[in-house]
Amino acid sequence: MSILEQKAFISSIHPFQNLTSDQIDDFVDNLDIAYYKANEIVQExxxxxxxxxxxxKGLIQEKQExxxxxxxxxxEIFDSISLIENYSKNSFVTTEETICYILPRKIFIEVLHENQELENYFFQSISEKLNNNISHEKNKDMANIMVAKVKDAKIHKAVIIDTEKTIYEAANIIKKEKVPTVLLKDTYEEMxxxxxxxFRQKVxxxxxxxDDKVIKxxxxxxIFVYEDDFLFNAQLLMAKHGIKRVVVKNEKEEIIGILDQISLSSFFATNTFAVSNQIVKAETVEELKEASLSFIKIIKSLNAKGVKIEFISKLINQLNKKLLDKLYKILAPVELYEKSCLVVMGSEGRGEQILKTDQDNALILADDCTISDEKLNEFTHIFTETLVDFGFPxxxxxxxxxxxxxxxxxxxxKDLIFKWVNEPSGDNFMNIAIFxxxxxVSGDKNLITSLKEYLFKVSSNSQTFYAHFAKVITSFDVPLGFFDGFVFNSKDNKHKNEIDIKKGGIFIIVQGIRSLSLENKIFNANTAKRIRKLLEKGVLEEELAKELTMxxxxxxxxxxxxxxxxxDKKEEIDNYINPNNLNTMEKDLLKDSFKIINKLKKKLEFHFKLNYV
Incomplete structure (x- = not known):
């Protein structure tokens, strides 16, 4: 590598992008190169x-025995912790031929203490490190939006009419087809x-x-673009020619639609506002379905732009609520809508469902609702099947x-809730958690509020209830070994060497916080909001609350x-990750997160005396 390439290489590794030009010069001046054979000990x-x-180049294993x-x-780098402590807790061994740049410890330590951002990173608290990593990963991914294609944006349908149509006929076609633009083609194939x-300015x-001809x-x-062209280039083309729309073709030279400035701007702004408006203005199920198909694009765009996960969750949750509310209003009979409450539960209820997973919903009817069983069954069947069609399995x-x-x-x-609380079983505890x-999301909110109040009332009659409710967390092990090594899935060959981060991490936090919140009669459903409420009530210490959130x-x-x-790979989504696909920092932060979860488990075991139930 040249000196410039060495500088670029060092700067590409987090957190060394924070080095000053003099500090990166010091690094490069003192770098040496080392070659290692397979199965060679690099650091004992x-x-x-x-x-x-x-x-x-190559692969290094960190081993404890x-x-x-x-x-x-x-x-990737290793091992900064050993350098700071001046002691190697573990050994580092190559698994294949490996080439490394090596930087003397003295230079690393000197620069570390000179550079505040570097020092903060290597000595910061777990929660700060977690937060900083998320911001860094988002900024790194921001470049992805620059390679978005024209077909990734909303393309309006291309409606082509002949030049003999009148202005009146053309206006009616625009209204009927719900498009902002029409194309004309004459007998010479001129477009x-x-x-x-x-219509506004000329007519x-x-x-x-x-009755004049629309050709006037x-x-x-x-100006034409292709669906596989970069979206950024389409924007440049519009700016160059001073136009607000381009016609889109496919590889067969067929016109497939029109990309306008609003759609293009909406994409770069994550399209959230446009989709939200689309839901509000929707009058049919088909129009709602079209809006729902934009959710994945929004998530990808927000993720690439550096938006934090809690804000993505909140935004998508709001769009989901709007979608379900509008669908319920479109499909529900009047006598049902005015006397009912449609609720979402599970991760969607908590506002933590980002990608579409299966449906978790229920319908609470007022006691004086008069809808017939036949009409109700017909509606609920249609509602469920429509959501399946929208992509909610x-x-x-x-x-x-x-x-x-x-x-x-x-x-x-109410009868159900009483039974759930007073007849303890795995299914009943699960139903309580879900409910x-x-x-x-639509209808009379007071119906669910009063039922939660009833749940708080009947559950508080038994002090052992909360312990039994929380005990399920003891059935799930945090996948972290005694020496801070990951414990992999060994039973399922499909997910061998992978970790289920829902069972081993996310669920324990959700259920643990849910148990404390139910005991303290907290109405909030979202896990982060529940953590804040528990902090306000003095149930959680400030540092633990901060660590759990991060x-x-x-x-x-x-x-x-x-x-x-x-x-992107057309694979089935799940909760499994392979730690070997993570970089060094992500692995460390994953371990730190699991340590925090173990801390929560110990607190819950003591608080609810889980060893005695």
């Missing part, structure tokens, strides 16, 4: 380390364009005759409005990132 356990290693704790690969603004302001207000000289546990168990009158739900996370966000972000990759 118990030794005083001499170098910081930057891997150019025979247990592999971590794996380091190209563009023209007419926009909605042409109305000039008081033109509506059309414009020539169309059926719930495997059948927790949907189409299941009569989750569609009943308020008084019947406690419920939030109203660990929860880090794990959720890791799962989102993994599942977006799987979506």
């Amino acid at each position: 356990e118990g030794s005083s380390p001499e170098f910081l290693f930057f891997i150019l 025979d247990e592999v704790l971590s794996i380091y690969s190209k563009n 023209y364009i007419v926009t909605d603004s042409d 109305i302001l000039n008081r033109m005759n509506f 207000i059309a414009s020539k000289g169309l 059926r719930c495997q546990g059948n927790i949907m409005v189409s299941n009569p168990y989750w569609c009943r009158k308020k008084s019947d739900f 406690y996370d419920a939030v109203c 660990a929860f966000n880090f794990l959720t972000n890791l799962r989102l990132k993994s599942n977006l990759d799987k979506l």
Whole structure:
């Protein structure tokens, strides 16, 4: 590598992008290169380390005796902790031929103490490190938006009419097709364009005759782009020619639509406002479906732009609520809508469902609702099937409005809640957890509020109830070994060497915080909001509350990132990640997150005396 390439290489590794130009010069001036054969010990356990290693090629295992704790690969560093402590707790061994840049410990330590940002990173608290990593990862991914294609944006349908049509006929076609633009084609295959603004500025302001031919207000000289062109180039093309729309073709030279400035700007602004408006203005199920298909694009765009996971969750949750509210208003009979409450539960109720997973919903009817069973069953079936068509799969546990168990009158739900609390069982505790996370998305909110109040009342009659409710967390092990090594899935060959971060991390936080919140009669459903309420009530210490929030966000972000990759590869989304696919910093932060979860488990075991139930 040249000196410039060495500088670029060092700066590409977090957090060394924070080095000053003099400091990076010091690094490069003191770098040496080292070659290692396969199965060679690079740094021994118990030794005083001499170098910081930057891997150019190969694979390094960090080992405690025979247990592999971590794996380091190209563009990663090891082992800063050993250098700071001047002691190597573990050994580092190559698994294949490996080439590294090596930086003397003295230079690393000197620069570390000179550079405040570097020092803060290597000595900061776990929660700060988690937060800083999320920001860094988002900024790194921001470049992805620059490679978005024209087909990734909203392309309006291309409506082509002949030049013999009148202005009146063309206006009616625009209204009927719900498009802002029409294209004209004459007998010589010449193309023209007419926009909605042409009707306002040329027809109305000039008081033109509506029976005049529409060709009189059309414009020539169309600019074309291809659906696989970069969206950024389409924007440049519009700016260059001073136009607000381009015509889109596919590889077969067929016109497939029109990209306008509003759609393009909306994409770069994540399209959130446009989709929200689309939901509000929707009058049919098909229009709603079109809006719902934009959600994945919004998530990818927000993620690439550096938006924190909690804000993505909140935004998508709001769009989901709007979507379900509008769908319920479109489909529900009047006598049902005015006397009912549609709720979402589980992760969607908590506002933590980002990518579409299965349905978790219920319908609470007022006791004086008069809808017939036949009409109700017809509606709930249609509602569930419509959501399936929108991309929300059926719930495997059948927790949907189409299941009569989750569609009943308020008084019947009260009887259910009483049974759940007073007849302890795994299913009943699960139903309480699901129902406690419920939030109203449409209809009378008071119906769910009064039922939660009833849940608080009947559950407080038994002091042992909360302990039994929380005990489920003891069934889930945090996948972290005694020597801070990951404990991999060994039973399922499909997920061998992978970790289920929902079972081993996210669920423990959710259920632990849910148990404390139920005991303290907190109405909030969202985990982060529940943590804040528990902090306000003095149930959680400030540092633990901060650590839990950051660990929860880090794990959720890791799962989102993994599942977006799987979506791109047309793979099934799940809760599994392979730690070997993470960089050094992510592995360390994953371990830190698991340590925080273990801390929560110990607190819950003591608080609820779980060893005695």
